[in-house]
Amino acid sequence: MMQMLTMPENEMDGMTIEEFFGNTFEEFRMTPTWQCFHTMLAFKDYHSMIEMKRYMIRFIQFQPRMEVLDGILHTKYNEFDSLIDPILHWLTEKGVHFxxxxxxxxxxxxxxxxxxxxxxxxxxxxxxxxxxxxxxxxxxxxxxxxxxxxxxxxxxxxxxxxxxxxxxxxxxxxxxxxxxxxxxxxxxxxxxEATKWMSAFVTVKDCKAFCAAIRKKYGYPKDTTTGAISVLDSGWDISFVLYDKYFASQAADEDILWFDGLWGERDGNYIKKPMCDCTGEEVLQEFLYHLDMLEWYEKLMPRTYVSLAMMPYIxxxxxxxxxxxxxxxxxxxxxxxxxxxxxxxxxxxxxxxxxxxxxxxxxxxxxxxxGIDRKVLPLYQGQYDIRWLVMCMKKMLETDEIKFSDLPPMNPLTMKKDVQGLLAFLNATPSLSWDDKQLY
Ligand SMILES: Cc1cc2nc3c(=O)[nH]c(=O)nc-3n(C[C@H](O)[C@H](O)[C@H](O)COP(=O)(O)OP(=O)(O)OC[C@H]3O[C@@H](n4cnc5c(N)ncnc54)[C@H](O)[C@@H]3O)c2cc1C
The missing domain is CATH 3.50.50.60 (FAD/NAD(P)-binding domain)
Structure with a gap:
């Protein structure tokens, strides 16, 4: 990971993630870092190493609390209802012709x-x-x-x-x-073949107990949008999100959940065929199997609509x-x-x-x-804030205290200097929280 952060982009030209990690990739594949990165962001082994490096740096500030997506801004509803539709109306009123x-x-x-x-x-x-x-x-x-x-x-x-x-x-x-x-x-x-994957949008009507049971199972409070939950042993590589309210027009008795199958061309574990060959009903059964909730299927089916999407260029x-x-x-x-x-x-x-x-x-x-003289929204530069870096390091090492053996190999000259002082500095560095609105 240290090598990734310091290697210049031009040395990664055309390189895949798997190629960069080489014979350490099999080991890296099993780490929570890769599992979160792959399932939540849809990166695969053969994707761009340059892009992975950029993501790691660009979103370094989210990594300490990635499992609950702390700090990530959500629109109130989906992007169409929250962004596109209001902008469309506003521009139409201003005389824009679509x-x-x-x-x-x-x-x-x-x-x-x-x-x-x-x-x-x-x-x-x-x-x-x-x-x-x-x-x-x-x-x-x-x-x-x-x-x-x-x-x-x-x-x-x-x-x-x-x-x-x-x-x-x-x-x-x-x-x-x-x-x-x-x-x-x-x-x-x-x-x-390499750029596609499938998703499923599930609308459940008049059965609030179902989503309430999922939230309870995974420790989410009532009526919240969950973080992305990854099903690590799913053949289709399923990750899912349960929304509080996704559509502006969503009725009070409707629940919405979404999941993807990043390897939908592989066989499922319960439905033994590729996701892309399955009906919505079969896809729902596979999902319920992984949640250990198959007993809900009969009750759900008459009141559930499953919209499948195949996105060849996703x-x-x-x-x-x-x-x-x-x-x-x-x-x-x-x-x-x-x-x-x-x-x-x-x-x-x-x-x-x-x-x-x-x-x-x-x-x-x-x-x-x-030629309008206005500033473009600047990129947040979390990689230059030592507080995020220390939090990330602790998170990746799964420790509250950084020890000498945790430090990357150092130049012998640096080593002679005050390593204890460096460790004391790192361990005394205060943490940041996204509750601090000044960060936005
Ligand atoms: C399932 C999914 C989950 C996502 N999750 C997130 C997320 O959590 N956070 C996030 O920030 N982003 C997310 N994204 C990405 C984000 O939605 C896209 O990056 C963004 O919407 C792209 O906007 P755009 O306007 O550049 O392109 P698009 O929204 O793709 O718009 C391009 C438009 O051009 C039109 N078009 C194409 N060809 C032609 C043509 N020849 N003539 C005329 N019109 C044409 C298309 O119909 C389309 O309307 C997600 C995307 C998907 C699909």
């Missing part, structure tokens, strides 16, 4: 790729061709982790969408073929990449009127698979192109 049911298929540019000249696509059943005027700005994503998602239900397994039409990833491929500045989309969006943003060149900048060099936002642009020090990254890149794009 065109639904529209797919962009290309951004035409001038010969030097400095200026977008036309947006091409399909709107409804008509061809779309929007000339871009000199004063216009074009801000686009480069792809979506939920691209080509498909759904199943109680009685239908989910069918994976294998189409080569993949929304903005296809546009990105066209751009990248024109100019090296636009990076390498094939690193992210070409191997759906971890595309985690695929191995180089530290430079695979992802374009928000405003690529030479751009006169266009910028890229979302999860596939290069943003120094920041991570992907977060709403925050999409917001930050959008701010950078809007301010940068329009």
């Amino acid at each position: 065109v639904p049911d529209t797919t962009v298929t290309d951004l035409e540019m001038d010969a030097g790729c400095t200026t977008v000249t036309r947006i091409v696509g399909v709107s409804g059943s008509s061809a779309l061709s929007v000339p871009v005027q000199a004063q216009d700005m074009v801000i686009s994503t480069l792809g979506s982790m939920t691209q080509n998602s498909t759904y199943g239900d109680n009685t239908h397994p989910v069918q994976m969408n294998l189409s080569t039409e993949k929304g903005f990833f296809s546009v990105w491929e066209k751009l990248a073929a024109r100019d090296e500045r636009f990076g390498h989309p094939e690193k992210f969006a070409e191997n759906t 971890t595309s943003q985690f695929m191995p990449r180089s530290s430079k060149g695979d992802r374009p900048s928000v405003i690529p060099e030479g751009s006169r009127n266009y910028a890229f936002i979302g999860q596939y642009v290069e943003l120094e020090g920041d991570v992907v698979f977060t709403v925050e990254t999409s917001v930050r890149t959008a701010m950078m794009a809007a301010y940068g192109l329009s």
Whole structure:
């Protein structure tokens, strides 16, 4: 772990997590650190080591209390109800014109790729061709982790969408073929066998006792959103979250829970087939089996709706990449009127698979192109706060007191200095708490 934190990113170019850890990976795989990291954040052995390193540094401040997600900000409801819908209404009131049911298929540019000249696509059943005027700005994503998602239900397994039409990833491929500045989309969006996984959304009506029993079992207070709970011995690699209230329109007698199966292509332990071949009813049985709550199945089934989702590109943003060149900048060099936002642009020090990254890149794009002099939301720099570092060290070592043998191998010159003083300093370093609102 120390080597990971100190190794420069460019020495990890294209490297997977498994490759970095080499013959220590089997041992590392069994540690709570990897088990939490893998199940809660959906990282797999073959994902990018650069991204893992960034996550470890970027969220170092959450690690001391990761098991209860202490410090992580939750929206009141899901992101659509809490963020997208209010923003949509607000912008509509301001006169922003949204065109639904529209797919962009290309951004035409001038010969030097400095200026977008036309947006091409399909709107409804008509061809779309929007000339871009000199004063216009074009801000686009480069792809979506939920691209080509498909759904199943109680009685239908989910069918994976294998189409080569993949929304903005296809546009990105066209751009990248024109100019090296636009990076390498094939690193992210070409191997759906590696980037896919499945989730299940379970809505239970008129049976509050069921979720109350789960909360009681795992020690959560009544009517709370739980942390992500990982089922370590699940063949499908299930982790689940129980929500207090997930949808703004959720009725008082409805409970919502969500789980994923990161290895859904493997056989289940109770239902002996891959998650992707199962109906919602079968998926629910496998889940109940792992909770040792199979006796609830008959009662639940008539009042439960299971929505299955297969997301072919859900971890595309985690695929191995180089530290430079695979992802374009928000405003690529030479751009006169266009910028890229979302999860596939290069943003120094920041991570992907977060709403925050999409917001930050959008701010950078809007301010940068329009020349508005405003500061972009800064990254929280927990890695420079010795208090978090000491708390993390204690957490990983599962100790309250750091001893000499816990210290990483030190330079002989440093060793001669006051090691006892160093230990005393580390052990006297006060802890931090996310209850301290000044941290936000
Ligand atoms: C199951 C799951 C759990 C998550 N959990 C968390 C979490 O706990 N915390 C967190 O911070 N983040 C989480 N995320 C990630 C977060 O939701 C995403 O990073 C974020 O929503 C990405 O926003 P975006 O606007 O960049 O892209 P998207 O939300 O993917 O939006 C891209 C949009 O572009 C559209 N589009 C695509 N192609 C075209 C085209 N050719 N023409 C026109 N439109 C097109 C798509 O339809 C879509 O509406 C999670 C994501 C998922 C799927």
